[in-house]
Amino acid sequence: MREDAGSKTSAPHPLEFLEELEKQASMEQEELLRGSATPWARLLVEYADALNELVAQGYRFDMPLQETQSFDEGHAGGCG
Numbered sequence: 001m002r003e004d005a006g007s008k009t010s011a012p013h014p015l016e017f018l019e020e021l022e023k024q025a026s027m028e029q030e031e032l033l034r035g036s037a038t039p040w041a042r043l044l045v046e047y048a049d050a051l052n053e054l055v056a057q058g059y060r061f062d063m064p065l066q067e068t069q070s071f072d073e074g075h076a077g078g079c080g
Helices: 014-035 040-056
Strands: none
């Protein structure tokens, strides 16, 4: 911690502050995930199965998709 010359209180180092902020945000996010009705375990299993299926079919993750469109070339996200 760093102390100012004219102050009796100390301010945390910027990196310490950022680490504490990140820790707090992570705990809040975990609490929200646990409190939601979404079946995260099942979704994670389905996602892992889908990735395994792609690997089994020989999909190469280091190669970009040929049919990928940018926002300029096609569908930009919304419906209608």
